[in-house]
Amino acid sequence: MTFAMDTQPADTGRARGVMLVFMAGVLWSTVGLGIRLIEDALVWQILFYRSFSLSLLLYIVIRLRTGQDPFRLAYRAGWPVTIGALSLVAAYAGGIYAVQTTSVAKAMLIFASAPFMAAILGLLILREAVRIHTWLAILLACAGIGVMFWDQTGGGGSMAGNLAALGSAFGFAVFTITLRWGRSGDMMPAVFVSGLFAIVIMGAICLALDLPFTLSQRDGGIALSMGVFQVGAGLILFTIGSKHVPAAELILLSLAEVVLGPLWVWLFLGETASIYTLAGGAILLLAIIGNALSGARRKPPATPL
Secondary structure, eight states, rough: OOOHHHHHHHHHHHHHHHHHHHHHHHHTTTTTHHHHHOOSHHHHHHHHHHHHHHHHHHHHHHHHHHHOOOHHHHHOHHHHHHHHHHHHHHHHHHHHHHHSSSSSHHHHHHHHTTTHHHHHHHHHHHHOOOOOOHHHHHHHHHHHHHHTTTTOOOGGHHHHHHHHHHHHHHHHHHHHHHHHTTOOOOOOHHHHHHHHHHHHHHHHHHHHOOSSSSSOEEEEHHHHIIIIIIIIIIHHHHHHHGGGGGHHHHHHHHHHHHHHHHHHHHHHOOOOHHHHEEEEEEEHHHHHHHHHHHHHHSSSSOOOO
């Protein structure tokens, strides 16, 4: 039997967690708008600058939150953090390239397939069981992505952009698996290391392509701001809030990023989505919502994916 005095704190904590996770989705949803507002910088330059501010912010937050050296925490976590960080770098690069070369709506919707990829990787690598509802949702999601890839209209973006978005989703899925592999629920050390790796890798790519490290004040300012207010702040809010929110609800709340991302570029820049993107996106969102709700009905709760 649960008494009122026990329920109230739990309800309050859950409500606070839902709000924090939703706000994280709102911040992450601005990636498309931020990239669209950048005038000249390429993906490698954007990620180089963004990673500086992201790494600095996370170093400060991890230090204040744990009282420990972030480098030492990452070292103790071992190979899962290294692999996860590298997969994030690939996901970052693919995500930015996708937004630059295809519609924001399509890129965001394809990003949303990451949980399903993580479910398959979890089965193959960690031997985690996948529910029958999730398999059905994966098939439905594949159909939705197929519809979006079928789009050959001018507003549909390039095939390279579509593939980059798919690669970005795969990178995030790999990152999810490395967290489970390392039995770590804290994403911050891995993301901190990903920022350091990105600085080195993107710097090397800029040198190889003879790209300047000096950006315009506008482009540099936007890229640095994205590292702090979009990725960094969103991650902090998500990490704190997710401790009080069931996994199925986390999946549903993540839709805020998918839905709001295209909304910002439509409101501020007038960018619209093609009928193929809308149709395929509706199928994909149906798969995500169905999978989350089917998981929420199970007692005790099943695995997140």
